[in-house]
Amino acid sequence: MANTEGYLVGVDAGGTTTRALVADLSGGRVGTGRAGGANPNSHPPEVAAEQVAASIAAALASAGVPADRVRAGVLGLAGASKLADDRVAALFDAAWHGAGLKCGLRVVTDAEAAFAAGTASSDGTVLVAGTGSAAARIVNRRQVAIAGGFGWLLGDEGSAFWLGRQSVRATLRTLATGAALGVLARSVLSSVLAIQDVSGDPVLRRSVVSRLITAVNAEPPIHLARLAPLVAAAAEAHDPLAGEIVDEAVEWLVRTARDARSAGERTPVVVIGSVAASGGVLGERLRTALEEACGGEVSVAQDGAAGAAWLASLELLGPAALSLRPQLLDE
Structure with missing residues (x-):
């Protein structure tokens, strides 16, 4: 039975998806909600704030919990630096309270929420590699240094966006050079153009190159992230181009994590x-490489919203919040 003394809300707002969690004060998960991406750097701030409110409303409805029963909440936000702009901060504050919450809005970075989801330790490193990529050094559960996180135009190496872009680039090179289409190239063409295969006809190949470029440029750049699973699947099928992309992604992500750490840190x-956090060849190779390069225990955090909720519980309950982790985070 849900704790009747109050509830917690945790929100994990990323580039493509926003997830909210309602938990009771014993750590029981009582409701979840989902909405679109809410990173104010990759979406209009007004739209991003609306998605946060929508995810909270959905979670409260799922839980059957009145908003005024929530005693503490934390928003883990990708692109939190954007809230240095008072206008943007006001939009998110209005969205928070517009969802009916009476507790104050506390915003942390998505990295801080993710770290809390993966360990009870107060210090360490978190590597976020989803739509975008970044690593952060965490001290006393606060982000004190960051590596990467420059966004799709200037960075995000090893991210889902980067993987998707590399898959299209590799496909374009394959078409342009007349090489045989492998698993990855066929998958990209099928996904983007609904083409199953291309003959060796140079004229046809040039036409497909133009169509692929046009189709990709017609969408927001961040939509390339949807092609990332094709790279992982092709690598599992031993496609050499996909294998090269995975190798490079692992190298970039390990470098990003190491850049966020102090020398000799364990x-x-x-x-x-x-x-x-993927379970395939990319995720497994990445975690192995991180253990070798960083020397610390590597853990996977699956639920940034739960991490945000646990940070809210720390604010409300202090050290007693440690007892919530087994149920809240399935530890």
Whole structure:
């Protein structure tokens, strides 16, 4: 039975998806909600704030909990630096309270929420590799240094966006050079153009190159992230182009994590995101490489919203919040 003394809300707002969780004060998960991406760097801030409110409303409805019963909440936000703009901060504050919450809005970075989801330790490193990529050094559960996180135009190496872009680039090179289409190239063409295969006719190949470029440029750049699973699947099928992309992704992500750490540091490393926490060859190779390069225990955080909710419980309950982790985070 849900704790009747109050509830917690945790929100994990990323580039493509926003997830909210309602938990009771014993750590029981009582409701979840989902909405679109809410990173104010990759979406209009007004739209991003609306998605946060929508996810909270959905979670409260799922839980059957009145908003005024929530005693503490934390928003883990990708692109939290954008809230340095008072206008943007006001939009998110209005969305929070517009969802009916009476407790104050506390915003942390998505990295801080992810780290809390992966370990009870107060210090360490978190590697976020989902739509975008970044690593952060965490001290006393606060982000004190960051590596990467420059966004799709200037960085995000190893991220789902980067993997998707590399898959299209590799496909274009294959078409342009007349090479045989492998698993990855066929998958990309099928997904983007609904083409199953292309003959060796140079004229046809040039036409497909133009169509592929046009189709990709017609969508927001961040939509390339949807192609990332094709790279992982092709690598599992031993496609050489996909294998090269996976190798490079692992190298970039390990470098990003190491850049966020102090020399000789042996604190835990938490990984989260569709790329970093995946169960396939990419995720497994990444975690092995991180253990070798960083020297600390590597754990996977699956639920940033639960991490945000646990941070809210720490604020409300203090050290007693440690007892919530087994149920809240399935530890």
